[in-house]
């Protein structure tokens with residue numbers, strides 16, 4: 001795993017999974033957690049793929065290249081914020 005962001009997502013995924021075992025999530029809560037963690041991973045992979053593709057096409061400053069990279073990074077950020085909200089909704093009632 002060379003991408004630093006991927007390592008952060010992997011660490012966060014392991015941490016919330018461990019927390020899930022500790023607090024004893026229900027089946028449906030596990031499904032929601034796995035979908036959320038998997039979604040962040042999948043989006044990060046697509047973001048990296050878009051970054052690499054843009055870099056392959058050009059290393060000059062191009063507005064369309066900027067837009068493609070910023071939108072892909074924005075998708076990861078947006079879903080990560082949703083993931084945090086889902087995490088709070090899942091875990092807060094357990095304490």
Ligand SMILES: Nc1ncnc2c1ncn2[C@@H]1O[C@H](COP(=O)(O)OP(=O)(O)OP(=O)(O)O)[C@@H](O)[C@H]1O
Pocket residue numbers: 005051058059060061062063065066067069070073
């Ligand atoms: N060819 C380009 N033309 C215009 N803007 C670019 C270009 N390449 C990068 N940028 C801008 O610079 C920012 C940083 O680009 P970079 O390729 O380092 O991506 P990054 O999001 O920092 O990647 P990483 O996830 O690897 O840290 C992009 O989000 C984009 O706004």
